[in-house]
Amino acid sequence: MSVSLSTNIEAKVRERATAWLTNARDLLTAEGIDRESVLFVLWGEQHGFASFLLAAFIKRVYIILTASDLYVIRTKWLNCWRKIDSKRYNVTDLAAVKVRPGFLADTVRLAFHDGTTVKMVGVDKGAAEPLQRVAAEGIDVIAKS
Incomplete structure (x- = not known):
């Protein structure tokens, strides 16, 4: 089963995902992710204790969805792709x-079945809709067109 996203959200997600993927080839290669298999990318920030005072506790979080796998990738905010x-x-x-x-x-x-939870702040409005559908309907593919 596939999901058809509203035109505005789909265009926005694809535009930003394409831009991010273009700039993240090394990260994808290091993680063993085939760039062509990526269907969806969601990103935001994960704030630690007193992050408003010390930016080192802020991590950028990427959720990368392929046809069969979902990757949770946290990168240090200030150190680009390190750590x-x-x-x-x-x-x-x-x-x-x-x-x-x-x-x-x-x-x-x-929330994952193993009890892991991931909180992301600063996520574009409406951008999590595809993942909500994956969780609610059990689908594993987002329509490419």
């Missing part, structure tokens, strides 16, 4: 995606 932590899941490991709408951006919380 990368990543975890690979099968898309069926995604239990729930909760979105708390904000004024300018959303906060997204992903």
Whole structure:
């Protein structure tokens, strides 16, 4: 089964995902991700304790969805691609995606069946919709057109 996203969200997601993927070839290669297999990219920030005072606690979080796998990749905010932590899941490991709408951006919380949760802030409004559908409907492919 495939999902057809609204035209605005689909265009926005594809535009930003393409731009990010163009700039992240080394990261994708290091993680063993085939660039052509990427269907969706969601990103935001993960704030640690007192992050407003010390930016070293802020990590950029990328969720990369392929037809069969979902990658959670955390990179240090200030050190570009250094100190990368990543975890690979099968898309069926995604239990729930909760979105708390904000004024300018959303906060997204992903829950996996193994108990892992990932909180992302500063996510573009509406950008988590494909992942919400994956979690709710159990699909593993997002329509490319």
